[in-house]
Structures are given as structure tokens and as C-alpha cells.
Amino acid sequence: MAADRIFGAVMIVLALGYVLSAMNIQTSFMSDPVGPRLFPYLVAGVVTLCSLIMILRPDPNAEWPGPMMVLKIGTALLLLVGYALLIRPLGFIIPTVVVSAALSYMISPRPVPAALAGLGLGVGLFVLFKVILGLGLVAFPRGWF
Template identity: 40%
Template sequence: MALNDRLFGVLMLVLAVAYGWGTTQFPEPFGGAEAVGPETFPKLLAVVLALTSLYLIVKPDPDNAWPPGRTWLELVIAVVVLVAYTLLLQPLGFVIATTLAVGTLCWRMGAAPLRAYLTGLVSGVVVFLLFTYALDLPLPWGVLSVLEAD
């Protein structure tokens, strides 16, 4: 059964390399090279993914097993939610898309629907405010763009 981990590790290593290469395609920031630019965080993610992938390849879990059918269904739902999130982020805006994505994922993990979507709303608003005002990294307003101040 260690083959499962090794196969997954190889696939994730390929993803890490592709993702890392993608970060090198970002345009150079205005004003020359900076120590920390828009590619820094994605590069860190690529390195962490590569290291954990190598660990899975070198030291797989001897007792791993494929999850049962219900777990596969939940994993497919999670992937569909995340793909929909990326597609809806620009048109709906960060807060609404995040509310829907986080709320749906929380609900699928067993939270009551009202609490799940309230958690999504609070998460979306807090992260939006943090990125937009504290970090000065604007996130998409989407349908809320009528509220956007110039």
C-alpha cells in the first residue's frame, strides 16, 4: 500500500515544480527587483509542497488505505467548490465568493447551515478588510464594486 503515497508524492512533486515555475513568470514589479514581491508567497508554497512530496516518496505510510466511497464524494464536492470559488471570485467579489465557499465547506463538514454561512461571511469580511486596508493588497469587489470608493 506504500505505492499510494509514493504515487501521490510524485504527482504532488510535479505540481510543485509546475507551480514554482509559474511563479517565475510573474512580471517584475515596478521599480526593480524587491526582496519580497508578489511571487514570494507562491514560491514558499511550492517549496513546502515539494518538500512534503519528497517526504511522501521517501517515507510512505505503510498502512495507508484508499478512503471509502463517501469520503471520495466529499473530496469531489470540496474540489468542485474550490474550482467554483476561483471562477466566481472576480465576478462576485471576494466577500460573496468566500462566504459561499467557506460556508459550503463548513456545512459539508457538519456545521449547521446558518452557522456555516455566517462563518463564511465573517471570514470573508475579516480577510477582505485585512488584505485591503492593513496589507494594502486589494481584493476584487465584484458585484459590490458599486460600493467601492475611488
């Protein structure tokens, strides 16, 4: 119940911001009768209406994760963001081994299989994508070899 209400409230705020941002869209001299602002306004209207319905008539609550799980999901999120940032400077293999081992450990907390899964995926996927499929991946940081 609360979850639907919170989401609805957040979406109303976002819709308002969306409308404000849409009001600043520049129109050029060669515009059409509708212009570039109307459709965003319509979209924001639908979002607001739906948010109000969600706030007034929320569905029964889903099972929300406890604090430990939130921490876990947060860690996973950080890992993935870190991966997105590091894959360019560090090359494919090292971040992939580390992140997939960590994810594997989060799903099944046994260190040895997790490490093996990480190693296997890091090397295996590199061979698959780079050697077999010919995608442009870099194995290691530049200047190592």
C-alpha cells in the same frame, strides 16, 4: 498495496510522456555539451526506477476513504476550482462567503454556525486584507455600486 502499485503505474506513464515531450525540445545553435534534454531524461529515469520499486515492493495500504468521502473531497475540489474562477468576475466577498460557509459545513455540518463563519470570514478577511493591509481586492462585481 494496490494504491502504491496504481500510483507507480501512473507515474511510469507520466514519465514516458515526459520523455516523449522532452525529445521534442528544440535545441538552438548555441547549445552546451549537455543540452536541454538530458536533465529531463535523468529525472524521468529516476521516476521510472522509483515507480518500479513501488510496484514491486509496495507499502501496506493506507486507509482509503469510502465513496461518500470521495464525493465530499470531490465537492471540495469543485468548490475550490469554482472559487478560483469566480473571484475575478464576482469580486472577493460573495464567493468567499459562499465557499467558506460550504467548507465550514463540510467540516462540521451545522448550517447556522457555518453560515456565520462564511459571513464573518468573507467580510472580516476583506477588511483585513483590503483596508488594513492594502492588497488589491475588489469587493463586489464591477458596476454594482
